[in-house]
Amino acid sequence: MASEYAFDTTRKSGELAAVIKNGVCSAKVVDPGAFTKHAVELIGRVHSSEYVRAVQTGNPGHLAESQGFTWDPKLPTMVVAHSxxxxxxVTRVLVGTDRVAGSLSSGLHHARRDHGAGxxxxxxxxxxxxxxxxxxxxxxxxLDLDAHCGGGTRSLTDPANVAQIEVSTSSYDHWSASGHDALLMANPGNYVAQVSEALDRADRAGRFDIVLYNAGMDPANSEVSxxxxxxxxxxxxxxxxRRGFGLVFALAGGYTxxxxxxxxxxxxxxxxVDAFA
Ligand SMILES: [Zn+2]
Known part of the structure; x- marks a missing residue:
């Protein structure tokens, strides 16, 4: 299943990039190459050095493959490119180049400090x-609307400056919400109502300098239309x-x-891409 997952995730980004480049929709695809070095440095702050080394070298295998993939020499380049x-x-939004920008990669919300997951x-x-x-x-x-919960992200950010609000259709990677956080469970019948409730909760949490939106399409795999x-x-x-919030979206889950x-x-x-273009 791991290779199938990798295949979907890699192939759908490539196909979507082709659709965008062909001018079928108006968003721009930004080449993140210039941010590779900075991403490596930030990954080193978010994750433990032992885990980062394992992903880079393939050793020890149980750590390098803890996310569920078979390690190969191309994996480090691919996973750094996602970040x-x-x-x-984020840089384009916070330096004021764009109010909204997106990455065709995923939010990868299950990864923990010292190992991968999901x-x-x-x-x-x-x-x-x-x-x-x-x-x-x-x-x-x-704002995490992927079908699965984002317990990994909650474990890696500081609730003092990062609020996390989610609507999930699967309890995988469930976490317990406190303060301004919310983890709302939904089904195809109440999905839109729960998204509306999530945005109300976000309003009650105050203003934000930036919204990181994990736009998973895998609720479709749970029969959300x-x-x-x-x-x-x-x-x-x-x-x-309406609120003038800067926003960065990631595509997140969605499987054939x-x-x-x-x-x-x-x-x-x-x-x-169309909604935010
Ligand atoms: Zn998911």
């Missing part, structure tokens, strides 16, 4: 939060727009299956 994309997007190697959202703090953001919101996911993207985009072809999946992720 670099988010660091590039096919997440380095926690891109936690790396993005570290980049934002360094650029002067005082209050951050992680494409119509509801399209509505969700417009709700989040309008909400951030019996009821979801690669074309369907790319169309779902394109909803996010």
């Amino acid at each position: 670099a994309g988010l660091v590039a997007a 096919f997440c190697t380095f926690n891109g959202l936690a790396v993005a939060a570290a980049a934002a703090r360094e650029l002067g953001a005082e209050r951050l919101l992680v 494409g119509t509801d996911l399209a509505l969700r993207e417009r709700m989040v985009a309008d909400w951030a727009d 299956g019996a009821a979801l072809s690669m074309g369907d999946l790319v169309a779902l992720h394109k909803l996010t």
Whole structure:
């Protein structure tokens, strides 16, 4: 299953990038190459040195493959690129180049300080939060609407300056919410209502210098409709727009299956790019 997961995650980003480059939608794909060095430095702050070394070298194998992938020499470059994309997007927003920017990589919200989990190697959202703090953001919101919970990210950020609000359809990587945090469980029947409740909770939590939005499309794998996911993207985009919040999105989960072809999946992720373009 790991290789299948990697295949979906890698291939859907490539196909979506092609759609964007072909001018089918108006967003720009930014090359994160210039942020690689900075991303490596931030990964070294978010994750333990023993774990980072394991991912770089493949040894020890149990750590290098703790996310669920078979290690190969290309893995370190790929997982650093995921974080670099988010660091590039955060930088564009906080230096004022764009109010909204996105990365075609995932938020990778299950990764922990000293090991990977749930096919997440380095926690891109936690790396993005570290980049934002360094650029002067005082209050951050992680808005995680991936189907799965983001317990990894919550374990890697400081609740004193990072609030985390989620709507999940699966209890995987569940965490316990306190303060301004919220972890709302949803099903296809109440999904949009729970997203609306999440945005209300975010309003009650105050103002944010930046919103890190993990825009998973895997609620579709739990039978949330494409119509509801399209509505969700417009709700989040309008909400951030009305409040003037800077926002960085990551594509996050979404998997092909019996009821979801690669074309369907790319169309779902394109909803996010279109809503924020
Ligand atoms: Zn997920």
